[in-house]
Amino acid sequence: MCGIVGLVGQKNNVVEAVVYGLEGLEYRGYDSAGIACTDSGDTKIICAKACGELSALKAQLHEQPISGLAAIGHTRWATHGRVTLENVHPHFDCSGTIALVHNGIIENYHELGTMLKAEGHIFKSDTDSEVVAHLLESILDRGLSPKKALHELVSRLDGAYALVIMLGGRSDELLFVRKRSPLCLGLGKNKSAVVSDLVAFDADIEKYAIIPDQTYGFLRMGEVEAYSFDGFSAEITYTPHIHNASSRDRGGHAHYMLKEIYEQKGIVHRIVTALNDLGDEWIKGLGYTSASQASESLKKLTHVDLIACGTSYYAASLGAFFLRDIAGIDTSVTRASEFAYNPILMKNRLYGVVSQSGETADTLEVLRALKRQEQSVFGIVNVEKSSMAREADGFFAMHAGPEISVASTKSFTAQVVVFYWLALKIAHSKGLITLQQLQASEAELLWCGNKIEETLENNKSSIEHDAAWFAQYKTCLFLGRQESFILAAEAALKLKELAYIFVEAFPSGELKHGPLALVDQNMPVVVFSSADPLVYQKIVSNAQEVKARGGRLVVFGFQDQTALLNLAEKSYCVSGFSSYTQCDSLLGPLCMVAAMHYLVYSIAKVLERPIDKPRNLAKSVTVE
The missing domain is CATH 3.40.50.10490 (Glucose-6-phosphate isomerase like protein; domain 1)
Structure with a gap:
């Protein structure tokens, strides 16, 4: 739930760009923030940290600027350790020549910490993250290359994590690791970046890639070297990056939440238009590859299980009403954190996962567990490049646009609209309603959007x-x-x-x-x-x-x-x-x-x- 940013640049001003990235990621956590940077040929890593919102760190940097050719930054939501300066990222090894930022949880941090303390390592924080810095130090001290050290590091860590690591004296590169926690790469004319979310990229980034799961590697100016956890080269596929600065603009409103409340009317119309534009391809959102397959499967379909957390759970609960009453399909809704304890999987069922970000950990783990059992799973997500969108058999985009405020408003409405539209399409596919009835119901939905x-x-x-x-x-x-x-x-x-x-x-x-x-x-x-x-x-x-x-x-x-x-x-x-x-x-x-x-x-x-x-x-x- 933390936000991480790493940058390698050609000029000595990457700290500014890291702060910009952290501003976009502060929705992921605002207990504290920190930045570390290093300059060409210098083994020393400089660091600035502050408790509280990012504004506290920005004020500190204004009074005491730091600069370098490479920098890493972090905005924290505390999971291990209270909100204290000692627990603020980046975290260091004993020598101060390894700095890292981390999102996720290291599940075996206690065992590793006990072993490292016995070796003489001294810890300064209560976090699970600091363990990784000391473990990497211990591995590198044996004379291993950074590549071999990363390979061993990932073999010894349990949990879900994204890491960006800086080594003193290597200002031309950063190390990165991704396992079941989001991480993206971005390349531009004068900088290369690795971030938790695309919103952290600035206008200089020309193309981006979602780092494949269980991948580690090296980020340099204009180039990436990546490996799967088994040591083989990993393929990185890039997409052009279009910077949208307006997503950070409150549009004249006092708060993002107010802006997003007022965006709901337009979202209803946008969703209906976008989904109708799919034409006959809408069935791919459910994971079907052809109209005949969809028709046959929907006739046999006896039950839909929807899985979600928080606000998405309540949107899915309304979706269950729609699917039962309109499409005639028995539908249940389960909180993702509880579904993991339900081992009963039935035939002729369809599973749906619902998440604004498409990265909600509990829901994502259920999706992966269902796929391991060869179950059919569709998603409803707002972020079309998210893990859920990529890993589900199909998905429907919410078309809500970026939602910055922590409390979901327009995302709830968007999910409800997608479910209602979907229920109508399934009902029509099953012959329960005519095309004329479907179109009339869509008109009602648009009328409600105005309301x-x-x-x-x-x-x-x-x-x-x-x-x-x-x-x-x-x-x-x-x-x-x-x-x-x-x-x-x-x-x-x-x-x-x-x-x-x-x-x-x-x-x-x-x-x-x-x-x-x-x-x-x-x-x-x-x-x-x-x-x-x-x-x-x-x-x-x-x-x-x-x-x-x-x-x-x-x-x-x-x-x-x-x-x-x-x-x-x-x-x-x-x-x-x-x-x-x-x-x-x-x-x-x-x-x-x-x-x-x-x-x-x-x-x-x-x-x-x-x-x-x-x-x-x-x-x-x-x-x-």
């Missing part, structure tokens, strides 16, 4: 006014039924992430089975309604139960639901949904989503939380 922003704007002033009222409470209950419960659960996750308020989401029918004991005049209860008339009536009954116990009732509902809205102390409405009589009630949560996001954003803003970088979290969870 996303309209609902936000119609309720914006009320939300801003109410945010301070919400901010005074330390706990809340969020309720919903069927598809609206999924939105309630996602909203609860967002309020925990951003406002640090403890929220629990329940299906409202479970109130009488325990949660109602929590309800009193000091408990806000937020109810997310459903556009389904039968479900709505049940929600009204649950809301009356809350009111009877003195609960502070807040409602996200639809304009004509007067019985529910009249019970609420505060309410936010979607207008015109029921009058659009053909619209699928399953799309109700989609219309509410941006208003929900804006409420959470506004509460966090009142509480003066770091909205784009909430404490203890990181955007891309690349460790299990």
Whole structure:
């Protein structure tokens, strides 16, 4: 979950470019940051480190500049060791001539550390990463070449890791290692780079490559030498790099999250257009190679298992409703961290993995385990060059664009839209709906896309006014039924992430089975309604139960639901949904989503939380 950058350049100014790269990677961790560099012919490695966000390191570099022809940098999300200066990367060996940055976890660090301490190595940090520097020192001290040393190093490390290593006196090259943790190479006119994510590359990088898994090698100016873990030459395939500086721009908004909330309307239209442009090739997203294979397989398909974490889990949960109700396929959703303990794999099943980054460690490990069992797996990802996109049998791109804020907003919406579109296509392929019905449903989806922003704007002033009222409470209950419960659960996750308020989401029918004991005049209860008339009536009954116990009732509902809205102390409405009589009630949560996001954003803003970088979290969870 850390971000790493390594650069080799022709001029003595690569530190600036490393800082630029770290700015793009800070979403991966912002507990601390550090840089090390070395100059031509100098065995000395210079280092600068700071706890806190990258801005602290930038201020230090402004006061005490460092420079070199090669540099490595790191932004940290702490896994081993507290946030202290001693634990900030880069880490060094005993002699100070080996420096490295690391993303991932070294699982056998304790055994290795014990052995190295017995040999006389002195450790300065509590991290698993420092063990690697000392182990490499121990190997090189035996007179091995850097290539042979790397080969032995990877044979002795257990875990998932990406490493970039600097050797003093070798300012013309960096060493790199990748095992089950993302790492990319970039080559340009005046520099070569190795980074955790493409967003770290600047405009000088002309082409890039995803380093194959279980690869180590050497990065030099304009050239790469790479080997697989078994010692054979590894093929590196490059793609032209197009720099997109606007992805780092907040677009005039106070926070990235606000920018991304407002991007949701356009995303719905972009996704539907892009997916329809696939034509008959859409079946390849599910991993099928031909229409006949897809038709035969979908007829036999008895079950879909969706696997995801966090916000993607809730998007997949809505996807399960769509696949069951529209496509007639029994669908289950499992958190990736729990799926690993489910050994039962059935025939005629299709597995789907869902991740914004395509690098989520738990989900990626499930994908790999399923592939080892020769199961069919498709993905829904935002990053089209990600590990999941490459390793799944097929994938559907979310077309959401870069998402910088740690709390996912537009990615949730994008995943929901992809699932709805996919359910329609499968239903049509199975003969459950006609082409005319499919096109009408797509039109409804686009209509809901417009409603996303309209609902936000119609309720914006009320939300801003109410945010301070919400901010005074330390706990809340969020309720919903069927598809609206999924939105309630996602909203609860967002309020925990951003406002640090403890929220629990329940299906409202479970109130009488325990949660109602929590309800009193000091408990806000937020109810997310459903556009389904039968479900709505049940929600009204649950809301009356809350009111009877003195609960502070807040409602996200639809304009004509007067019985529910009249019970609420505060309410936010979607207008015109029921009058659009053909619209699928399953799309109700989609219309509410941006208003929900804006409420959470506004509460966090009142509480003066770091909205784009909430404490203890990181955007891309690349460790299990």
